[in-house]
Amino acid sequence: MLPTYYDTFFIDGVWARPKGTDVIHVVSPATEEIIGSVPSGTSADMDSAVLAARRAFDEGPWPRMSLNERTEILLKIAAYLEEKGPDLARLISSEMGSPLKRLAAAAPMPALLIKKTLDMAKVFPFVESRQGMVGDALIVREPVGVVGGITPWNGPLHLLMMKFAPALVAGCTFVSKPSPEAPLDAYVLAAACEAAGLPRGVFNLVPGGRELGEHLVTHPGVDKISFTGSTTAGRRIAELCGRDMRRFTLELGGKSAAVALSDADPKKVASHAVARGLAFNSGQACAALTRVIVPRARQQEFVDAMVAEIDKLVTGDPSDPQVDVGPMVAERQRDRVESYIAAGLSEGARLVRGGGRPDGLERGWFVEPTLFSDATNDMKIAREEIFGPVGVIIPYDGGDEEAIALANDTPYGLAGAVFTEDASRGIAAARRIRAGTMGCNTFFIDPLLPFGGFKSSGVGRENGPEGIAIFTEIKTLQGVALQELE
Numbered sequence: 001m002l003p004t005y006y007d008t009f010f011i012d013g014v015w016a017r018p019k020g021t022d023v024i025h026v027v028s029p030a031t032e033e034i035i036g037s038v039p040s041g042t043s044a045d046m047d048s049a050v051l052a053a054r055r056a057f058d059e060g061p062w063p064r065m066s067l068n069e070r071t072e073i074l075l076k077i078a079a080y081l082e083e084k085g086p087d088l089a090r091l092i093s094s095e096m097g098s099p100l101k102r103l104a105a106a107a108p109m110p111a112l113l114i115k116k117t118l119d120m121a122k123v124f125p126f127v128e129s130r131q132g133m134v135g136d137a138l139i140v141r142e143p144v145g146v147v148g149g150i151t152p153w154n155g156p157l158h159l160l161m162m163k164f165a166p167a168l169v170a171g172c173t174f175v176s177k178p179s180p181e182a183p184l185d186a187y188v189l190a191a192a193c194e195a196a197g198l199p200r201g202v203f204n205l206v207p208g209g210r211e212l213g214e215h216l217v218t219h220p221g222v223d224k225i226s227f228t229g230s231t232t233a234g235r236r237i238a239e240l241c242g243r244d245m246r247r248f249t250l251e252l253g254g255k256s257a258a259v260a261l262s263d264a265d266p267k268k269v270a271s272h273a274v275a276r277g278l279a280f281n282s283g284q285a286c287a288a289l290t291r292v293i294v295p296r297a298r299q300q301e302f303v304d305a306m307v308a309e310i311d312k313l314v315t316g317d318p319s320d321p322q323v324d325v326g327p328m329v330a331e332r333q334r335d336r337v338e339s340y341i342a343a344g345l346s347e348g349a350r351l352v353r354g355g356g357r358p359d360g361l362e363r364g365w366f367v368e369p370t371l372f373s374d375a376t377n378d379m380k381i382a383r384e385e386i387f388g389p390v391g392v393i394i395p396y397d398g399g400d401e402e403a404i405a406l407a408n409d410t411p412y413g414l415a416g417a418v419f420t421e422d423a424s425r426g427i428a429a430a431r432r433i434r435a436g437t438m439g440c441n442t443f444f445i446d447p448l449l450p451f452g453g454f455k456s457s458g459v460g461r462e463n464g465p466e467g468i469a470i471f472t473e474i475k476t477l478q479g480v481a482l483q484e485l486e
């Protein structure tokens with residue numbers, strides 16, 4: 001069992017007492033009971049964390065260590081997280097309600113993200129020799145500096161590791177501000193950093209809410225903000241960063257489409273649009289395939305196939321290994337999802353499954369897996385990110401052109417998938433849909449491949465070598481030969 005009650009932050013390599021008195025209670029979305037607490041950071045706490053990270057970057061050994069030296073310490077952090085993997089899965093499930101079935105399968109991921117990033121770093125072009133017009137030069141990728149990492153609750157440790165691993169590999173120092181809903185797992189990362197002997201100030205942790213986040217975003221000691229969360233917050237962060245030319249990467253919301261071309265197999269579409277769509281992390285996933293665009297003449301086949309998949313889902317206590325769909329993270333999130341279901345009904349979409357609260361689950365913020373058909377793309381349920389277990393089938397009358405136009409008729413552009421038995425037709429459609437990750441008869445998020453959004457889904461890419469590049473600044477170094485540098 002991992003601890004769930006903390007009365008300190010992790011700043012400058014030590015467990016630091018808070019300067020304020022506010023406390024964040026962590027409430028289980030399944031039982032509505034308090035299961036832990038952490039102190040809520042004040043501006044003064046955040047100042048200490050940024051100062052520690054600044055000092056560690058400007059004066060400490062980390063940015064100047066060789067990749068091999070950094071690797072040694074990062075592998076110790078990975079080993080710590082690996083050992084705690086099953087406990088971490090239980091902890092995350094209890095703090096934000098994601099089914100243990102899913103989290104247990106993903107338990108090796110935090111450690112793997114470090115190891116895979118280190119593998120990529122071995123071949124990453126940190127130094128390149130280039131011929132200029134006037135003379136030769138080296139193109140050097142230097143660490144961007146002090147990174148402020150702001151993360152949401154829906155994949156708390158995983159999303160933090162997607163920033164932590166490449167930032168530290170690149171030689172940056174880091175201040176983490178996790179979400180107030182799910183701050184506990186970040187403490188395990190801090191404990192791993194301490195146990196591994198990470199130099200002081202390289203990783204700092206101060207949980208808190210939006211105001212604390214803005215304090216970090218506007219802090220003169222921070223060089224780069226790496227943010228995952230809603231588009232609304234991302235827009236604000238981009239504005240704030242723009243004022244100071246602070247670098248930023250934004251991983252934001254989505255309304256991704258599963259596009260069935262006229263020959264698509266309904267079973268294949270349904271299995272993806274349920275498991276990777278409305279049931280993906282109980283529907284609380286940025287890349288969930290929540291719009292299912294199907295040929296009108298075959299709509300009923302897709303409805304039947306999706307209903308069959310939905311009826312296999314078990315909704316309930318996320319700690320039960322049989323459960324596929326857990327509760328919404330908070331009461332306000334359930335209210336929000338229910339308001340979208342009401343909007344779907346009032347706008348005239350056909351409710352074919354769910355729509356209410358599941359029987360027998362009096363405690364916890366559950367919503368039944370829900371499916372609408374006969375929706376139009378201008379309905380609220382088709383345009384806005386619901387972030388709950390709600391799928392929307394949108395029929396089209398024309399050919400591939402119309403299906404592609406519908407998929408693109410959204411402010412978002414995070415992900416999507418195209419289904420067809422004709423590979424070249426599928427590739428052509430996938431190329432024309434403006435989204436950062438597109439699957440052809442499949443869909444998954446792969447830590448070795450770049451992930452991020454077009455349009456309002458974000459700026460920049462995480463994962464893959466691109467995910468290391470965002471934590472570097474390019475320097476053109478003239479008058480130096482490669483051998484002199486190494």
Ligand code: NAD
Pocket residue numbers: 150151152153154155159177178179180208209210211212213214217228229230231233234236237250251252253254285286287385387414452453457458
């Ligand atoms: P949110 O934007 O409300 O909060 C995310 C984090 O940002 C939290 O830590 C919060 O305290 C902080 N924050 C909020 N406003 C801020 C501000 N103005 N300045 C600084 N920090 C601020 O999002 P959420 O409800 O916690 O998470 C769900 C959202 O995250 C969804 O929109 C989802 O699509 C998105 N998301 C995106 C990805 C991706 O990779 N693209 C992954 C997961 C989640």
